[in-house]
Amino acid sequence: MSASPMDKTTVAPVPAPPVSEPAAVDVEYRWHGNNRVELLENGEAYFPRVFEAMRQAKSEILLETFIVFEDKVGAELQAVLIDAARRGVRVTASFDGFGCGELSSGFLAALSDAGVHLQMFDPAPKHLGIRTNWFRRLHRKIVVVDGTFAFLGGINFSADHLADFGPEAKQDYSVEVQGPAVADIHHFALLQCGRPVHARYWWQRRRQRRSELAFSDHDGQVRLVYRDNGEHRTDIEEVYRQVLRTAQRRVVIANAYFFPGYRLLRDIRNAARRGVEVRLILQGQPDMLVAKLAARMTYDYLLKSGVAIYEYCDRPLHGKVALVDEDWSTVGSSNLDPLSLSMNLEANVLIRDRGFNRHLFERLEDLSDNHCKVMSVDNAPRGRVWHMTVGFLVFHFLRHFPAWAGWLPAHKPHLKAFTASTRSEPS
Structure with missing residues (x-):
């Protein structure tokens, strides 16, 4: 359905019936x-x-x-x-x-x-x-x-x-x-x-700091994990870091916007250094050029430690998926960049299921083997001296950005209802 340019106005609804704020619950x-x-x-x-x-x-x-x-x-x-x-x-x-x-x-x-x-x-x-x-x-x-x-x-x-x-x-x-x-x-x-929900009992509300690996091996295990600007600012990043530190055989991460903070980069590098096969599938034909430039600032650091990097070049990569070993996977909305890790409201599901892990691995393996360009220390893009200098400064600024952003005041998110009486005047 198309609309005329006069209809393409930014909707700024007035508070008709009041709408509750998104819940900031722990x-x-x-x-x-x-x-x-x-x-x-x-x-x-x-x-x-x-x-x-x-x-x-x-x-x-x-x-x-x-x-x-x-x-x-x-x-x-x-x-x-x-x-x-x-x-x-x-x-x-x-x-x-x-x-x-x-x-x-x-x-x-x-x-x-x-x-x-x-x-x-x-x-x-x-x-x-x-x-x-x-x-x-x-x-x-x-x-x-x-x-x-x-x-x-x-x-x-x-x-x-x-x-x-x-x-x-x-x-x-x-x-x-x-x-x-x-x-x-x-x-x-x-x-x-x-929307109103039934109150949860105390044993349903308590925080569960259990290890990602400390439960049964049965398939079909699923857990929701999310990021907000309240009590769960780093939950998704911490899940990635935990499974990277315990990975034993393989890690595959396919992520559209890749520029994590230094701690997560270090965990990726350390996994490869101790012999885990680490494969990153990143954008080679990005929908935003800055995403490709930012990701490439990390290449030398990772490639020299044995991380395999593939650039998907058929079309823009928008996925946010990963798998570790033969049974752990995640799919969700969170990129591994400063916006997703430090500012946006995100949600992923964590999955412990061998069949799902195997299917996801097969799909990502086909992507990397048949539709990607393999990067190496020799062919990793390098610019002129001033490009490298600027890149170095930007890299070392942005690598700390997820931590610094947590110190910034987070505005209270709000929802506004749109009703039949709500209209915007054409601009």
């Missing part, structure tokens, strides 16, 4: 066994499955996403949500005010008129025609249907996740989860959209 979700987890690669696998689950919804759809575009995918999402709301399903959709800042008021009004509970996360008006609300974004991509099906990963609702988009189509991943772990994802999604 919850660390635990591992649950006996789950079914399916890898969904790219929009070709993800969109049909998530739209079908929405079409079959009987009572509730919860949606959080960073980006919705008014293209064929956005139009289908709009139609599916409107149909669900009209047949009595309670639909709550939370869109990020920056990522969805170009949606027309007509697109949003059609959802609201149909009964969709539509919320904008940190919307802001443009200044001199430029959006300024760049940081601390709602970057999660979560869908929960009837408290039974949960979808979580890196795929936005936009046509650039489909191969027929062309050379700029993104390579990306999500998962579908069914089983006991969905209750935690559902609980988390309810809290974040301001």
Whole structure:
């Protein structure tokens, strides 16, 4: 669905009915066994499955996403949500005010008129025609249907996740989860959209600082882990660091925006130094050039320690996945860069399942072996002396950025309701 330029206004809703703030609660979700987890690669696998689950919804759809575009995918999402709301399903959709800042008021009004509970996360008006609300974004991509099906990963609702988009189509991943772990994802999604939830008992609320490896070897184990600007600022980074320190045989990380802090870089390097096969799959044809330049600042440091680096060159890589040894995997929205590790609201699922790990490894191995350029110390890109000097200074500034950002004041995130009476005047 397209909109005229006059309709392309930044939505800055006024507080119609009040909406609760996203909950800043100290919850660390635990591992649950006996789950079914399916890898969904790219929009070709993800969109049909998530739209079908929405079409079959009987009572509730919860949606959080960073980006919705008014293209064929956005139009289908709009139609599916409107149909669900009209047949009595309670639909709550939370869109990020920056990522969805170009949606027309007509697109949003059609959802609201149909009964969709539509919320904008940190919307802001443009200044001199430029959006300024760049940081601390709602970057999660979560869908929960009837408290039974949960979808979580890196795929936005936009046509650039489909191969027929062309050379700029993104390579990306999500998962579908069914089983006991969905209750935690559902609980988390309810809290974040301001919906009331049943109080949890003390043994469900207590923080669980258990080792990633200190539980049974049964497959189907799933745990939700998230990053916020409150009590869980480093949870996702700490999970990566812990499994890197305990890895024994192999580590594969495929990440679109790779520029972690020094501690995580050091753990990657140290894993390779003690004989673990460490493979990084990074962007070779980025959608943002700065992502490629930033990642390449780390190449010498990692390559000299034995880390294998592959640049995926077929199209932009947008995935945020990793696996360790033969049973641990993660899929989610979190990049390994300063924005995701220090500012944005993110969510990943951790998976202990040999079958899932094996399938993900096969898919990533095909990607690296057949669609990537292998980097080495000899062919790692180097610039002129002044490029190297600037790169050195930027690298040593940004490597500490995740820690420094934690000292900065975090604004209180807020949701604003969009209703049928909410309109923006054309600019």
